Amino acid sequence: MLDLMAGRVAAGATVEFRPSGGSMVPLIHSRQLVTVSPVDPTKLEVGDIVLARVAGTVYLHLVSALDARGRVQISNNQGRVNGWTSHARVYGICTAVDGKPRPRLAEKIRKP
Template identity: 80%
Template structure:
């Protein structure tokens, strides 16, 4: 179980979580070890360009939504380098990134669920 699995569990349980992910796949949107805030999300309101915490094929990612399929209740996830991780159902999208280093992310209003 990786560090993001634990964060995903907390967010799926309704918590708003701040953490510092590592890696370079989301540069320049998120640089390694920048503090991000992730809160529970209503997956039906997601749009292309949102950054979500989601499980795809057994792995948890903090990546971009690259496509939405409302009819099948799923979203496609990719990093910021063009690599597509795959499609995942709404039930495996745990949260949305609302801030990076305290700077609010655009277009997150109205997409979050009540968090603690």
């Protein structure tokens, strides 16, 4: 399902879906409704929740670090680092969880 959502967001759509799993608790609980919009990855900050591909797998996880080479480190909210990925593989940013807006989004959403 995350692969499908990543494709839609990469094409410019804002999507809503209910991811399952407990790796993002307490930020996102299993089956909570999330909204994800296209993102300008150059504007990301540590703590943003993004839809990104790391080593062939799509995750809805946290930005845990950024480097000067344009890479983003993706981790869950339980301390597990998934790895580094390029800006081109960061498709979207979580803008809301169960309708509650996420902070610091104003300049991060990519406009069509």
